[in-house]
């Protein structure tokens with residue numbers, strides 16, 4: 001659990017944080033989003049004390065972060081940034097092992113941990129001997145995430161960790177992150193500029209502007225966009241459409257849907273599966289010019305999903 005209580009920070013006359021109150025429960029991912037210069041990175045860095053606060057306090061696991069010895073705090077908190085900053089002369093293995101070695105882990109223990117992390121991040125073990133210069137941008141980012149997780153810290157701070165890669169690689173990294181997070185359940189604070197990334201990764205989206213938190217909700221709760229003004233203009237009119245990508249057709253409880261009845265269609269080849277995300281389902285409806293589509297269930301039943309099912313789902317999550 002991380003708590004920020006009335007945290008403020010100025011650089012000279014420039015106020016970066018203006019009385020931040022924020023609570024991130026254990027095992028949740030809070031994504032900070034907002035325009036350039038609104039204070040996202042500064043907020044992140046107050047947590048691991050890379051930035052000292054002028055006022056207020058940061059509490060990590062029930063204790064003020066200023067009451068931890070620096071090395072103990074660092075052990076608690078993994079840190080991962082855009083561009084990664086891997087040591088160029090170290091191999092992938094040596095890069096990931098940096099913190100566990102500092103902590104005096106046994107080599108056998110380190111080895112097991114590295115292999116598990118590499119596996120979770122989707123990199124083959126043949127990469128262990130490579131140097132950072134031999135990796136693509138996306139591969140380097142994966143190694144960066146492995147390094148941040150190496151000593152198994154309960155808290156992970158990520159500052160635009162997937163910012164410098166192409167959209168396709170970024171999507172793969174986001175999927176890998178979600179899989180890792182599902183398993184490890186770290187308390188994560190993640191900074192991004194990208195609304196879609198926030199939607200896909202966040203348990204809570206924290207919208208910032210001018211050193212303040214202006215909204216803090218689960219991604220679905222913004223779907224109605226009841227708030228006018230900054231939050232609405234920042235997240236954009238297309239927010240509900242983007243939100244659809246977060247949910248797969250599973251969320252529609254396909255097993256309760258009526259059987260597919262359209263006599264003209266419905267061969268198994270045309271069926272969608274429950275893993276298809278709702279944005280793709282909607283695109284497919286538009287492409288086929290159909291308001292209902294067949295879905296093949298695992299028990300081989302073919303059921304019907306209608307456009308209104310998607311609309312109702314959006315309404316349900318935004319309540």
Ligand SMILES: Nc1ncnc2c1ncn2[C@@H]1O[C@H](COP(=O)(O)OP(=O)(O)OP(=O)(O)O)[C@@H](O)[C@H]1O
Pocket residue numbers: 011014015016034035036037038039040041042043193
């Ligand atoms: N080391 C520093 N010295 C002086 N001013 C700083 C420093 N770091 C940040 N600032 C200022 O504090 C404010 C908040 O910066 P911060 O980096 O936290 O914003 P951000 O939301 O992360 O921005 P971006 O999205 O562009 O990375 C900005 O006005 C910035 O210019």
